[in-house]
Amino acid sequence: MERILQLIIVGIFQGSIYGLLAMGLSLQYGVCRVLNITHGEFVMVGAMLTFTLSGLGIHPLLAPVIIGPLLFAIGFVLQSTLFRTLKAWAPSPAAFEGNALLAAFGVMYIMEYIARIRWSGRSYPTFILPDIVSFRGMEFTLNQPVTFAIALALGIAVYLFLSRSRMGRAIRATAEDPGTAGLMGVNTNMILAFTFGLGALLAGVAGTLISIKSSVSTTMGFSNTVIALIVVVLGGLGSVPGSFIAGIIIGIVSRLVAGFWQPVLTVPVYYAMLMILLLVRPTGILGKK
Amino acid sequence: MDITRFISTHRRFLLVGFLLLVVAFVATFPLYTQQSHVRVLTIILIYVVLAVSWAMFSGTTGYMSLAPAAFFGLGIYTMALLQKTLPFPVIIVIASLISFAFALLVGLVTLRLRGIYFAIFTFGLVIFLTELVQFLETRIYHGHGWNITPIDNTTLLYTMLVLVVVTVLVIYFIRRSRYGLALLSIGGNEEAAEHMGINTTRTKVLYFAVSSIFMGAAGVVLAPSIIYINTNIAFSLFYSFMPILMAIFGGMAHLSGPIIGAVIFGYLEKMLRAQWSTYFMLGFGIILVVVILFLPNGIIGLVPTLQGKLGGLMTRLRKGEKGEQHANA
Amino acid sequence: MPMLEGQDVTKYFGGLAAVSHVDFHVEQGEIVGLIGPNGAGKTTLFNLISAALPLSSGEIRFKGQKINGLKPHQICRLGIARTFQETKVFVNMPVFQNVLAGAFFGSQDRVSTADATREASQALEFVGLSAMSATPIKDLTLENQKRVEVARALATKPELLLLDELMAGLTPTEVSEAMELVRKIRDNGITVFMVEHVMKAIMGICGRVMVLHHGEKIAEGTCNEISCNKTVIDVYLGEETRAGS
Numbered sequence: 001m002e003r004i005l006q007l008i009i010v011g012i013f014q015g016s017i018y019g020l021l022a023m024g025l026s027l028q029y030g031v032c033r034v035l036n037i038t039h040g041e042f043v044m045v046g047a048m049l050t051f052t053l054s055g056l057g058i059h060p061l062l063a064p065v066i067i068g069p070l071l072f073a074i075g076f077v078l079q080s081t082l083f084r085t086l087k088a089w090a091p092s093p094a095a096f097e098g099n100a101l102l103a104a105f106g107v108m109y110i111m112e113y114i115a116r117i118r119w120s121g122r123s124y125p126t127f128i129l130p131d132i133v134s135f136r137g138m139e140f141t142l143n144q145p146v147t148f149a150i151a152l153a154l155g156i157a158v159y160l161f162l163s164r165s166r167m168g169r170a171i172r173a174t175a176e177d178p179g180t181a182g183l184m185g186v187n188t189n190m191i192l193a194f195t196f197g198l199g200a201l202l203a204g205v206a207g208t209l210i211s212i213k214s215s216v217s218t219t220m221g222f223s224n225t226v227i228a229l230i231v232v233v234l235g236g237l238g239s240v241p242g243s244f245i246a247g248i249i250i251g252i253v254s255r256l257v258a259g260f261w262q263p264v265l266t267v268p269v270y271y272a273m274l275m276i277l278l279l280v281r282p283t284g285i286l287g288k289k
Numbered sequence: 290m291d292i293t294r295f296i297s298t299h300r301r302f303l304l305v306g307f308l309l310l311v312v313a314f315v316a317t318f319p320l321y322t323q324q325s326h327v328r329v330l331t332i333i334l335i336y337v338v339l340a341v342s343w344a345m346f347s348g349t350t351g352y353m354s355l356a357p358a359a360f361f362g363l364g365i366y367t368m369a370l371l372q373k374t375l376p377f378p379v380i381i382v383i384a385s386l387i388s389f390a391f392a393l394l395v396g397l398v399t400l401r402l403r404g405i406y407f408a409i410f411t412f413g414l415v416i417f418l419t420e421l422v423q424f425l426e427t428r429i430y431h432g433h434g435w436n437i438t439p440i441d442n443t444t445l446l447y448t449m450l451v452l453v454v455v456t457v458l459v460i461y462f463i464r465r466s467r468y469g470l471a472l473l474s475i476g477g478n479e480e481a482a483e484h485m486g487i488n489t490t491r492t493k494v495l496y497f498a499v500s501s502i503f504m505g506a507a508g509v510v511l512a513p514s515i516i517y518i519n520t521n522i523a524f525s526l527f528y529s530f531m532p533i534l535m536a537i538f539g540g541m542a543h544l545s546g547p548i549i550g551a552v553i554f555g556y557l558e559k560m561l562r563a564q565w566s567t568y569f570m571l572g573f574g575i576i577l578v579v580v581i582l583f584l585p586n587g588i589i590g591l592v593p594t595l596q597g598k599l600g601g602l603m604t605r606l607r608k609g610e611k612g613e614q615h616a617n618a
Numbered sequence: 619m620p621m622l623e624g625q626d627v628t629k630y631f632g633g634l635a636a637v638s639h640v641d642f643h644v645e646q647g648e649i650v651g652l653i654g655p656n657g658a659g660k661t662t663l664f665n666l667i668s669a670a671l672p673l674s675s676g677e678i679r680f681k682g683q684k685i686n687g688l689k690p691h692q693i694c695r696l697g698i699a700r701t702f703q704e705t706k707v708f709v710n711m712p713v714f715q716n717v718l719a720g721a722f723f724g725s726q727d728r729v730s731t732a733d734a735t736r737e738a739s740q741a742l743e744f745v746g747l748s749a750m751s752a753t754p755i756k757d758l759t760l761e762n763q764k765r766v767e768v769a770r771a772l773a774t775k776p777e778l779l780l781l782d783e784l785m786a787g788l789t790p791t792e793v794s795e796a797m798e799l800v801r802k803i804r805d806n807g808i809t810v811f812m813v814e815h816v817m818k819a820i821m822g823i824c825g826r827v828m829v830l831h832h833g834e835k836i837a838e839g840t841c842n843e844i845s846c847n848k849t850v851i852d853v854y855l856g857e858e859t860r861a862g863s
Binding site: 467470471473474476477478480481482483484485486487488489 | 668670689690691693694695699700702706707708709710711715716718719720722723724725731734770771774
């Protein structure tokens, strides 16, 4: 029984990072209509930069201060150049989504291989705060609750930003109806670029948090993209709170499957879960159609 | 202008003649080149099948499938598992059926939903199969990877030739039929298509599954050509992106587009892959982005533009001459 | 028995009733108009009839047979065709293929290629677009695109045609031409149910008119009765006459 509880709690800790990851992706799709398959590469870049910065003496927990804005800028530029042009030249929204997806794959290869040229394919150990803490007979490494706290805080901050602030309202309006939002005076191009950048920032921070708990390499991007996709489908494409909750769920499921069965089966289990879910409820947990 | 008129009236004959020429060329290829070139041509033909099959469904309906690698990989693994027990042609048929079954299943669940979910799930199918097969491999066979008994290059080439001809013919006739029109209607405006009496779900699911048949078959032919396979090789997403890139580059308005794209890129891949390794994938990513950006209608799409520009040029030249005549009169 | 009949038809979106307990009927050979201010639920009602949306409650019958719960392609095959407010032509093919698609799939029984081709040509000729058969759709004017939509719907050999704002965006001359077309359609034995904002068209060709407001039917009758109905005038026509349209 205790074992299950331990797995669940660890799953929640892990899942909060997945949730952060997925929030970014959900925002990018919900607002910019780009299914950013490159997302995992941003995570990887965040993680690798954390490693490099720690080599220069900057503590990993401080790394997001630099990495965040940097990745934000990259995302901002990517949206305002590549995806904006694709949107303008696409004959229909469906064609745009398809083209954006393929273009994102191209960018994914580019980012991964540029990173590989710089850092090569090997893994680098980076974890910090490995001290064990005990709680009611269960043991955790300190970095687990710490990263959970950071992810949760950031997730809540983003949610509040989107629901309470003026810019958040502009973002939501653009997601609903870009045409009308534009007519109401919203600078939609800026909003799209900002949101994409925000998503990239969240990915980068997630990368830092991941690097605190496990070793990193330039090949880690893809598996993170897969997880982000799974979480986003579960939570509903475009729903930010749904993504976070779904992240927690996936985190729990992953620990349970790995603990009781086989770690390598986690993805097939997710996939099967999602197929069944889509049969029953096509919009995910909290998703809108 | 006489040549243009000649071409359009005798179009059918010229086309069939050209195709027979191509088939004859491929069939006699092994007689005057080395084995390594035969191998390259075989792989190009595999890409042709993948690109044309992909375009048949995704090019018409607009539903982006990332699954070619999944069906291709299923074909490869079918060969690995059955190579000692069944004859080569039978394995091809079995792999086609297995691909069909998987495609039917995935299609039934995801084609009722928006296109983006279909894209995600076809992508996910590739990952799913990679992990699942890996797991089963370890459990049942206690290892990873398989050695495939090689089959001689000429047999493989001829097998692919037959497969290409079958694939192209089947897809040609589907395109020309009312079902091809139905697929295009779904791509044009799915809601309207549904309201004109087209059972869109059934059409999509069925033809998605049909397109997977040829991909699975092609996988069976690749396996004995590369001799060693494992899940990373068999289910590599590259086998989804390359056909997509080829089809988009070539242009999907005509059946010939994906074929042209496959020939060009298939050849380029062989040439560049050996020399550039790491940079190859980087270059691939860049080319993918560039093609999506600047050539969304493919090379074929450029033809009307070019024709227009050339035609306009000719007209202006002629008018110019006449203008001068009038001026001097 | 009415050709099309709706009983207590209701549709909720979340907590909001877009269509609320509406009864309606269309007899064979009629041209019935459906009017009401923006957001009154007119297109929603059409979407319920053509099964683009499911009903929340109520029943719709076509020639006595219950049709709510069927899929759109089945409804088309039974004999109800429609056009759309936002002109949903197939943008990736020429005019003729647009109409041909309807001819192939819209009828109850399987159609031979020769028959379908003939049907499509006839439909195009009926709407006056034979000359443009090979033109790509995107090169057509809005009015002509709407005609293609009508031809495509006609090619499915319907008994009832739902026209959703056919006249929207047309010049007065084009409106008269469209009115002629609708009369011709009815004269060829097809019943017409049309949503319209252009009053000239409604008054000119409809035998009977239904008025919706906030999802409810507030009036029904001949054009004269409707234009004299105080509630209707207050809610809708009054604004229009004041606006001088």
